[in-house]
Amino acid sequence: MTSGEETPQRPGERWPTARGPRAGARATSRDVARAAGVSQATVSLVMGEKWRGRVSERTAEAVRSAARSLGYRPNLAARDLRLGRTRTVLLVVPALTNEFFARVHTGVVRVAREHGLGVVLYLSPEGTGPAPDPFASASATLDGVLASSMAAEALGALRGGGLPLVMLDSDPGREGASATVNPDIADGMRQVAGHLLGLGHRRFLHLASDIDTWTFRVRARALADALCATSGVTVRTERAPLTVADGLRATEKALAEPGHRPTAIICDDDVLAAGACKAARRLGLHVPADLSVTGFTDLALATAVEPELTTVQLPAEAVGEAGMRALVAVLDGRTPAPEALPVRLVTRGTTAHART
Amino acid sequence: MTSGEETPQRPGERWPTARGPRAGARATSRDVARAAGVSQATVSLVMGEKWRGRVSERTAEAVRSAARSLGYRPNLAARDLRLGRTRTVLLVVPALTNEFFARVHTGVVRVAREHGLGVVLYLSPEGTGPAPDPFASASATLDGVLASSMAAEALGALRGGGLPLVMLDSDPGREGASATVNPDIADGMRQVAGHLLGLGHRRFLHLASDIDTWTFRVRARALADALCATSGVTVRTERAPLTVADGLRATEKALAEPGHRPTAIICDDDVLAAGACKAARRLGLHVPADLSVTGFTDLALATAVEPELTTVQLPAEAVGEAGMRALVAVLDGRTPAPEALPVRLVTRGTTAHART
DNA sequence: AGCCTCGGGTTTTACGTATAACTTGAAGCG
DNA sequence: CGCTTCAAGTTATACGTAAAACCCGAGGCT
Known part of the structure; x- marks a missing residue:
C-alpha cells in the first residue's frame, strides 16, 4: 500500500544490534x-x-x-515493572536557554541523582495555546512532576494524572500543588525599592514582563507597596517581552513620552535592564549618573555589560534543589511546608544618587 | 548498629502511596x-x-x-523488559548554564521526542579528574550516548559499555565514536580572518580558550593558516578560561605589554569578546574605532552588550538535532557519515576599518 | 512432652508486554 | 478428493525482579 518499503516500520525489529x-x-x-x-x-x-x-x-x-x-x-525496567513505579520525574519549564531555568535544572538534577531518580524535561512551548500532552512527550510514566509557574498552561494535562506536583516559583497556596518552592521575590523588590529611595529617587519606571504569571504579579505588588510608603513618589509601568531588544524598545518609548521623566528604571529581569541601558545610551543619557537601572535574576549577562548591573540575585540552583527535595518528601508521604528562599540585592554599577 | 533509625532505609517500602x-x-x-x-x-x-x-x-x-x-x-517498563532495551540515551555535556549546550540539548530533545526516546543528562564536572560513572549517575541502562568533546574526560567509563557513541563538536576521526557531528568551526575562523584582513587589519591578538579540546585546537589552526596566507601579519595568543572576567583580565594584560599592539582581537567565545570590550573601554580605547573585536558562538549576550558583537553564529540546535539523528541511525544499524554543519559570520558593531 | 517462636533461608507468583509456536476453518488446485 | 496454503487468530512463554507465603530445624517455655 504505502510506498517507501525500505523504511523498517516494525518497532520490534528495530535496533536488533543494540543488544548484540x-x-x-x-x-x-x-x-x-x-x-x-x-x-x-x-x-x-x-x-x-x-x-x-x-x-x-x-x-x-x-x-x-x-x-x-x-x-x-x-535491571531497572524489571524492577520498575515489579514495583509499579518509574524513578522518573518530569520537570516542566519554558526553555533551558533561559539561564535561570538552566540553573534550576542543574539543582534539580543534583538532588535527583542523590535519590536515584531520573529527570526528564518537558519544554513548554513558548507561546500559549493548547500544549501537547506532557506525558506523551516524556514517553514515560512518571512518579511526579516539578513545574515552573511560567509553564502553567502546560499543566492542564497533568491535573488528570493525580501525580504529586511541586510548583517552583509559584503561588504558595496554588490549588492542585503538593508543595511550592520559590525565591522570596517580594523581598527582592522591597530591597530594590529601599535601595533606590535611599539614593534619593522619586520618579520611577517599572519595566515589567508582559506575561501575567504569579511571579510577575508579586513583583508589581511588592514594588507598589514599598514605594507607596514614601510620599511624593510617582511610578509608571511599561510592559515588554523578556528580551534585550524589547527592553530597549519599551524604554525608548517610555522615555520619549512627555511629562513623567523617571530617574530610575526598575526592571523585572536582567535582559530588560540590559535593553534599558542600551536605550539610555542611545538617548544620550549616562548610566548611572543621569539614570539608574536595576535588573532581576543576576544572569551571567549582568556582569557582561558595562556598567555591570545592580540586580537581585535569585538562588536558582537552590530553588531546584529545594523543589526536588520537596518532591521526594511528597513521594515519601510527607507534606513539606511552602518554602521561600532568601534573595539578595547586589549593588553594582547601574545605580547612583539621583540628579538633584 | 547505625544510629538514625528514623530514616527509612528500605527502598522497597518507599513511596507506598505513589501508586495509590x-x-x-x-x-x-x-x-x-x-x-x-x-x-x-x-x-x-x-x-x-x-x-x-x-x-x-x-x-x-x-x-x-x-x-x-x-x-x-x-507500560513502558514492561515493554523495555521484554525487548531488552531502554529507549533512553545519555547526553554528556559540561553544563547547561552554557547557553551553547542548552541549545544543543534543545535540538537533541526535539528529535529524540520524534523517535519516542528519552534523554537523560549527565553534566560532566567542571574540573578534570576522574569523573563519576555516568552509568550510575544516569541510574538507568542506556541504548546510546551523545557526548560533547568538552566533556571528553568523562567518557572513560563509557568505553567499556560498548554502547553506540556519537560525538558532538569533536574530531571527525575520533576512535571509539560511531559517528561525529560538528559545526564547521574551521570555516568560521576563516571567515573571521577574511573579514578582518579585508578591513585592513594586520596586527592580531587571538584570545583563546585555556582548555585543550579538539574544537579549540581547530580554531587556532584554522586561524593561523588563514592569516599566514597574507604577508605582514603578526598574531599573538593569550589564553583564558571562558568567562567575561577572565577575558577582561587577559586582554588588559595583553594590551599592557609593550611592542605588539593589536588592532583586532579575535576571541574563541562571545564571553571572552565581552570581556575584551570591557577591557578596551577601561583603557580608553573605543570599539570598534580604535580596536576591532570578534566573538564566537553568537550567544544571547552578543546582542546584549553595546556595541553588539560581530561573531560567528554556530547552529547549536542543528548540531543537537543532527547528532540525535545520527545516533538513531546507528541504533538502526546504519553508519552515518561525519557531518560538518555550515556556520556564518554575523557582522555587527565591534568590527571596523583598521586605524591607518 | 507438646507447643510456640524465630532465625535463615527457599519456592512461587505476579508485574505487562512481545512474539514464537500452534490452531482452525476455508479456499486453491492439480 | 486429498493436499497444501493462507488468513486470522489464540495459547504459551520469557524477560528480571520483589516479596508474600511457606518450610525447617533449634531452642525456649509451661
Missing part, C-alpha cells in the same frame, strides 16, 4: 544466585538492603562478593 | 483485550503496528476503539 554488541549478556540476579550458591530471592533480599534479620551476615557477604565479581547491575 | 492516588489501576493490554473480545496477544499485535496480514481490519478497529475508550497506554 553489549559485552555478553548482562548478569542477572539469578546468575549471582548461582555463583553464590543461594536462591534468587536471597540475592534480591540482600541487594534490596532488606536482609536484616532475614539473611545471615555470611551469606549476605557471599552474595555481595558474587555480585561484585560478576559486575551485577539490577 | 493514581486514578484507579491503569488499563493494561489485557483489559483492552477483554473489552474488545480478543486475546491479549491480538492487542499487542495491533498496538505494535505489526498486524498487517495478521489481524483483520474489523478486529483491529475494535481493539483501537477499546484502547481509546479505556485510555490505554502501554
Whole structure:
C-alpha cells in the first residue's frame, strides 16, 4: 500500500544490534544466585538492603562478593515493572536557554541523582495555546512532576494524572500543588525599592514582563507597596517581552513620552535592564549618573555589560534543589511546608544618587 | 548498629502511596483485550503496528476503539523488559548554564521526542579528574550516548559499555565514536580572518580558550593558516578560561605589554569578546574605532552588550538535532557519515576599518 | 512432652508486554 | 478428493525482579 518499503516500520525489529554488541549478556540476579550458591530471592533480599534479620551476615557477604565479581547491575525496567513505579520525574519549564531555568535544572538534577531518580524535561512551548500532552512527550510514566509557574498552561494535562506536583516559583497556596518552592521575590523588590529611595529617587519606571504569571504579579505588588510608603513618589509601568531588544524598545518609548521623566528604571529581569541601558545610551543619557537601572535574576549577562548591573540575585540552583527535595518528601508521604528562599540585592554599577 | 533509625532505609517500602492516588489501576493490554473480545496477544499485535496480514481490519478497529475508550497506554517498563532495551540515551555535556549546550540539548530533545526516546543528562564536572560513572549517575541502562568533546574526560567509563557513541563538536576521526557531528568551526575562523584582513587589519591578538579540546585546537589552526596566507601579519595568543572576567583580565594584560599592539582581537567565545570590550573601554580605547573585536558562538549576550558583537553564529540546535539523528541511525544499524554543519559570520558593531 | 517462636533461608507468583509456536476453518488446485 | 496454503487468530512463554507465603530445624517455655 504505502510506498517507501525500505523504511523498517516494525518497532520490534528495530535496533536488533543494540543488544548484540553489549559485552555478553548482562548478569542477572539469578546468575549471582548461582555463583553464590543461594536462591534468587536471597540475592534480591540482600541487594534490596532488606536482609536484616532475614539473611545471615555470611551469606549476605557471599552474595555481595558474587555480585561484585560478576559486575551485577539490577535491571531497572524489571524492577520498575515489579514495583509499579518509574524513578522518573518530569520537570516542566519554558526553555533551558533561559539561564535561570538552566540553573534550576542543574539543582534539580543534583538532588535527583542523590535519590536515584531520573529527570526528564518537558519544554513548554513558548507561546500559549493548547500544549501537547506532557506525558506523551516524556514517553514515560512518571512518579511526579516539578513545574515552573511560567509553564502553567502546560499543566492542564497533568491535573488528570493525580501525580504529586511541586510548583517552583509559584503561588504558595496554588490549588492542585503538593508543595511550592520559590525565591522570596517580594523581598527582592522591597530591597530594590529601599535601595533606590535611599539614593534619593522619586520618579520611577517599572519595566515589567508582559506575561501575567504569579511571579510577575508579586513583583508589581511588592514594588507598589514599598514605594507607596514614601510620599511624593510617582511610578509608571511599561510592559515588554523578556528580551534585550524589547527592553530597549519599551524604554525608548517610555522615555520619549512627555511629562513623567523617571530617574530610575526598575526592571523585572536582567535582559530588560540590559535593553534599558542600551536605550539610555542611545538617548544620550549616562548610566548611572543621569539614570539608574536595576535588573532581576543576576544572569551571567549582568556582569557582561558595562556598567555591570545592580540586580537581585535569585538562588536558582537552590530553588531546584529545594523543589526536588520537596518532591521526594511528597513521594515519601510527607507534606513539606511552602518554602521561600532568601534573595539578595547586589549593588553594582547601574545605580547612583539621583540628579538633584 | 547505625544510629538514625528514623530514616527509612528500605527502598522497597518507599513511596507506598505513589501508586495509590493514581486514578484507579491503569488499563493494561489485557483489559483492552477483554473489552474488545480478543486475546491479549491480538492487542499487542495491533498496538505494535505489526498486524498487517495478521489481524483483520474489523478486529483491529475494535481493539483501537477499546484502547481509546479505556485510555490505554502501554507500560513502558514492561515493554523495555521484554525487548531488552531502554529507549533512553545519555547526553554528556559540561553544563547547561552554557547557553551553547542548552541549545544543543534543545535540538537533541526535539528529535529524540520524534523517535519516542528519552534523554537523560549527565553534566560532566567542571574540573578534570576522574569523573563519576555516568552509568550510575544516569541510574538507568542506556541504548546510546551523545557526548560533547568538552566533556571528553568523562567518557572513560563509557568505553567499556560498548554502547553506540556519537560525538558532538569533536574530531571527525575520533576512535571509539560511531559517528561525529560538528559545526564547521574551521570555516568560521576563516571567515573571521577574511573579514578582518579585508578591513585592513594586520596586527592580531587571538584570545583563546585555556582548555585543550579538539574544537579549540581547530580554531587556532584554522586561524593561523588563514592569516599566514597574507604577508605582514603578526598574531599573538593569550589564553583564558571562558568567562567575561577572565577575558577582561587577559586582554588588559595583553594590551599592557609593550611592542605588539593589536588592532583586532579575535576571541574563541562571545564571553571572552565581552570581556575584551570591557577591557578596551577601561583603557580608553573605543570599539570598534580604535580596536576591532570578534566573538564566537553568537550567544544571547552578543546582542546584549553595546556595541553588539560581530561573531560567528554556530547552529547549536542543528548540531543537537543532527547528532540525535545520527545516533538513531546507528541504533538502526546504519553508519552515518561525519557531518560538518555550515556556520556564518554575523557582522555587527565591534568590527571596523583598521586605524591607518 | 507438646507447643510456640524465630532465625535463615527457599519456592512461587505476579508485574505487562512481545512474539514464537500452534490452531482452525476455508479456499486453491492439480 | 486429498493436499497444501493462507488468513486470522489464540495459547504459551520469557524477560528480571520483589516479596508474600511457606518450610525447617533449634531452642525456649509451661
